[in-house]
Amino acid sequence: MAHHPDQLRPLRRTPLVRALSTATAIVAATAVLAGCGSSKSSGGSASSATPSASAAAASFPVTVSTANGGVTIKSQPQHIVSLSPTATEDLYAVGAGKQVVAVDSTSNYPSGVPSSSLSGLTPNIEAIVKYNPDLVIASQDTGGLVAGLTKLGVPVLIEPAAAKLDDAYQQIDQIGQATGHAAQAAQTVSDMKSQIAATVKEAGTTHANLNYFYEVSANPYYSATSSTFFGQVVSLFGLKNIADAADKASDGGYPQLAQEYIVSAQPKLIFLSDNAASDGGQSPAIVAARPGWAGIPAVKNGQVIGLDDDIASRWGPRLPELVKEIAQAVEKAPAQ
């Protein structure tokens, strides 16, 4: 559980308030918070002053331009709520982990994050406000999230699913600036870039003879083309994506492929992103047992790779690990 700010305590102790319906209580709390928002911002950073934090505090107010426009943050946030697992990883990578008070239910990395039942898909503004946040980061603006929190004076950063590698780097930089850790964010990004470059250099970038199938889901079979984030990561190695033949603007890069096309395209590598128990439970063994799939080179040669779903579906600081997973598969593939 997160720590509740002082100004909430008298309100919550009153038996009458406890007896009131949850909705009424939260509305009351919201009003108190909204009223105290401005006075709090001046004292927030002083209480936890360490040498680096005070240096960071000097960089505020800061304006970060994100998917939801320019967002101004008046002072270094000390009660951050993250509604996106990628943003959570970014926050901890740039050194802002201590400022995080709550993360959404899908944020599971790094270990020890302050988990909550908050949802980024169907955000509940009143539930978020209970954590008295001075910064909220989400990957999408659903359910009036930005409008609602802005009304209460809480700045919101929307950091949507990255369309390309540079977007992922940019988001880490933005989160660094917004939390007072710009230098560490820049360091994180440059470390990621050099790790990825080293991995790609070792594996080579000329694997045009290797084609691959990326399985987003089975039954029906959804895939991702080279224009998607994952597709671009694999393109670093020069592989061919069998889903590109089905690319249409209307799919947003995620076409549903006919099963017989997948089999007849003879992919040499298959990447599974639906192999966690929670999102499909597919595995190399299950793929091999699908009727008609035994003749696919990837299946014959044991080149069906179950990706770490959390890493493959996020665009955060663990990207170099994803690139390594792909590199290992590429290096193991038999040369033509």
Added chain:
Amino acid sequence: MVSGGRSRARTVRAYGFAVAFLAAAVLVGAMAGAADLNPLGTAAALLDRLPFVHLSSGLGPLDRAVLFQIRLPRVVLGALVGGALSLAGAGYQGVFRNPLVDSSLLGSSAGAGLGATIAIVHLGTSSPAALPVAAFVGSLAGVAVAYLAGAAGGPGTSTLLLAGLAVSMFLTAVQTYLLQRSTQDIQRVYSWLLGSLSAATWHQTGQILPYLAVAVTVVLLHGRHLDVLSVGDEEARSLGMHPGRIRLVVVAGCALAAAGAVAVSGLIGFVGIIVPHAVRRLAGSSYRRVLPLSMLFGAGFLVLADTLARTVVAPAELPIGVVTALIGSPAFIWILRSTRSVRT
């Protein structure tokens, strides 16, 4: 009920047309697909499977795997599902004397949806075999609850229908609630709800065949009873029939057919409504003809719809529900406009 040479000729013509339509649909379905198999080779490979026929298809092992393990089971499963859904729709329409009824109205679809959602949310992916079983059981349970609730409200078909509607809404609400609490499963549940034949296997066809065989036999044997019922319960009683018992048996048969279909294909709407009506326009309203003809035409219709779903944007696919509605609706309106109206 209908006599005379003209109507007999019409019946024969309708059956001939239905069988030819289904055969053509299966052939087209087997020959077309994203994998670019040689159509002549495909036909030869299919004929080669017939007894006493030996043809060389010229298809390689990969092509044969695509044809016999991926495409053909899908065509056959499409035919079974389309036939089952259409038969169930026609049967329900006869039982309820209402042209707008199909299995989605009597708790069957909602029950299957809830069953599938429970399987996905609570069993996760630890036991993939549980999903069709849960949908099957849910579908049957949905109809049973609706039937019991309706029967308790007194005789008559409208009570039963209203009870079915209420039960469906309740089950859908429970399903939505479960889904809301488990948002990471939304994509899988909705994929299932949209309906799909894309992962059809011979195993699935084998699984549902016994249920469909029983259901089809039961429902087809009651064509004459439904004809009498369509005149009225009083008339049926005067002929020594038990309307309540007939309704129960036919509903059970239809529920079994729909449950079998839904277990392997998810919710594919629309087929159970339009096919029986199109058949009535072609062959008159006697259930002795409407039931078997609906089954044949429904089988062919779904095979064609699925063939379009997997070929028009190949190598990508369209959801089959989109195709059944996009192609089916205009075709149905054309049939309505170009033929005379008949009694349901």
